[in-house]
Amino acid sequence: MSRPMNDDEVNNELQKMVGFIKQEAMEKAREIQVKADEEFAIEKARLVKQEQQAIDAQYEKKLKGAEISQKIAQSTLTNKSRLKLLHRREEHLQDLFNTARQSLLSLSQDEGRYVQFLEGIIVQAYLQVMEPTVIIYSRKSDVDVAKKAAENAAAQYKELSGKDVKFEVNGTLSDDLAGGIKLISGSGRITLDNTLDERLRLLEDRMLPEIRKDLFGPNENRKFYT
Numbered sequence: 282m283s284r285p286m287n288d289d290e291v292n293n294e295l296q297k298m299v300g301f302i303k304q305e306a307m308e309k310a311r312e313i314q315v316k317a318d319e320e321f322a323i324e325k326a327r328l329v330k331q332e333q334q335a336i337d338a339q340y341e342k343k344l345k346g347a348e349i350s351q352k353i354a355q356s357t358l359t360n361k362s363r364l365k366l367l368h369r370r371e372e373h374l375q376d377l378f379n380t381a382r383q384s385l386l387s388l389s390q391d392e393g394r395y396v397q398f399l400e401g402i403i404v405q406a407y408l409q410v411m412e413p414t415v416i417i418y419s420r421k422s423d424v425d426v427a428k429k430a431a432e433n434a435a436a437q438y439k440e441l442s443g444k445d446v447k448f449e450v451n452g453t454l455s456d457d458l459a460g461g462i463k464l465i466s467g468s469g470r471i472t473l474d475n476t477l478d479e480r481l482r483l484l485e486d487r488m489l490p491e492i493r494k495d496l497f498g499p500n501e502n503r504k505f506y507t
Contacts, residue, residue: 389460389477392426399423399430399462400437402475406464407438407446414447414467420460421452427462 286294389395403417419427431448438446454463454476461476 389423395460396426396430396433399427400434403431403434403462403464404437404441406462406473406475407434408441409473410464410466410471411442411444412466412468412471413445415449416465416467417448417450418454418463418465419450419452420454420456420458422456423454423460423462424450424452427452 388398407415417427417431428450431450435446435448438444459477459481461478461480463476464473465471
């Protein structure tokens, strides 16, 4: 039969129990600390990564914005240079056409050559309309020359077609024109514009692609030509 413990024994047992509890508590505290350190490290790594990704995204956005701005600036500069080049080319073409127009003006001032020219275009007009009467319009300063040319052209027309043609010359065209004539058939159904200005305009339209190619080389962006 066991005897009751005395005070010393009780104190010893209590000290043992307290020591065991303290040991358990310290081990538990260490486990909690280790777990807390691990969770802190994980959370810290997550936050660092999150901030790093945000910084990377912001940098990427700024870099892309800078690239876009650079491309826009480069495109704007390229377009300005291209427009300037096109403007210079257009000026060069206009100078070329102005030179051609000055040559036409010199033609109308040479009566001998001018009469021959008018005869040629009036014969063409007679043959195109093939009507017995026509009205010819010329510049006021060209009326006499136009009458002479129309008379000679009528004789040539007679030889070519075997038909006669009566004509009337009106000096109602603008003196700003380089010369030439307009012709309306007697029936009024056919109008022919054989002024030098209109002939030059048609020539410009028809020859412009070829002139551009000769002056500036082939256009790499153009695949089809009429």
